Amino acid sequence: MANGNSDDIDARFLHTRRRHDHDSRGTSPSPSDSSSLSPSPYSPHQPKSLSGIALRAFCLGTALATGVISSLLILLTTSSPLWRLPFFLAALSTFHFLEFWTTAAYNTPQADVKSFLLTANWPAYAVAHAAAFTECLLANVLFPNRAWAPLHSGPLLLFLGLVATAVGQAVRSAAMVRAGQSFNHVVQKKKEREHVLVTSGIYAAFRHPSYFGFFWWALGTQVVMGNVVCFCGYAAMLWTFFSRRIRAEEEFLVDFFGEDYVDYRKRVGTRIPFIP
Numbered sequence: 001m002a003n004g005n006s007d008d009i010d011a012r013f014l015h016t017r018r019r020h021d022h023d024s025r026g027t028s029p030s031p032s033d034s035s036s037l038s039p040s041p042y043s044p045h046q047p048k049s050l051s052g053i054a055l056r057a058f059c060l061g062t063a064l065a066t067g068v069i070s071s072l073l074i075l076l077t078t079s080s081p082l083w084r085l086p087f088f089l090a091a092l093s094t095f096h097f098l099e100f101w102t103t104a105a106y107n108t109p110q111a112d113v114k115s116f117l118l119t120a121n122w123p124a125y126a127v128a129h130a131a132a133f134t135e136c137l138l139a140n141v142l143f144p145n146r147a148w149a150p151l152h153s154g155p156l157l158l159f160l161g162l163v164a165t166a167v168g169q170a171v172r173s174a175a176m177v178r179a180g181q182s183f184n185h186v187v188q189k190k191k192e193r194e195h196v197l198v199t200s201g202i203y204a205a206f207r208h209p210s211y212f213g214f215f216w217w218a219l220g221t222q223v224v225m226g227n228v229v230c231f232c233g234y235a236a237m238l239w240t241f242f243s244r245r246i247r248a249e250e251e252f253l254v255d256f257f258g259e260d261y262v263d264y265r266k267r268v269g270t271r272i273p274f275i276p
Contacts, residue, residue: 047112056116057097064093081140084225085133091165091221092129098169099185102176107183117185128234136225148226157223164220172213174202183210187249191256199264207268211242215272243275 067090074083104111178201181194222231
């Protein structure tokens with residue numbers, strides 16, 4: 001009798017274990033199921049790739065340090081005007097780092113690899129900056145004693161270029177900070193819940209302060225570099241780009257905010273020449 005009960009318990013235990021093993025196999029993910037899972041947005045090669053962000057930040061920091069140190073060494077040890085080349089490298093590095101940092105700090109949901117704007121408007125953007133480097137290099141190597149500024153106004157124009165570069169960067173970054181989650185690098189065609197009409201702070205003085213900032217930042221760098229050709233080219237291209245972008249963007253802003261935006265547009269200008 002005891003042996004019979006023991007055999008019956010063993011049989012039920014084995015049956016229960018087989019069912020458990022079967023259920024476990026049925027619910028555990030197979031290799032094919034694992035491969036169908038969506039990768040994390042923070043994984044390599046994804047929009048918010050942490051490794052991609054770290055690598056870009058490291059490269060920009062290295063470029064900034066190289067630009068600042070090289071400019072100072074050339075200025076302090078030589079009379080060469082070629083300090084302007086690493087200056088431009090430092091200005092570019094600062095700009096692209098701050099584009100990401102302000103987005104990450106004040107518009108966190110939108111922060112991703114593209115927030116650095118390193119490939120924005122590619123390849124025209126890269127071509128424009130390559131042209132600036134090339135003009136500055138060739139002009140200062142081939143004509144080191146050239147008087148590019150009229151009426152001996154070189155020192156004054158250099159100072160104004162530095163001011164325009166610094167002010168332009170400060171205004172653009174301040175605009176991104178003030179707008180917060182209402183700021184986006186891409187023109188928005190649909191009003192999101194977090195979008196509000198920002199008219200205070202820096203937006204009380206400039207209707208599109210981020211555009212104003214980049215316009216004068218870019219022209220300021222070309223004045224500092226002494227690039228006559230690129231200054232004219234930058235001015236023409238940027239004015240055309242921003243005039244078209246503002247016109248298109250404001251059609252959506254009127255749809256989003258109605259008369260509030262119409263009144264704001266009447267009160268506050270862009271401060272970009274010939275763009276009211």
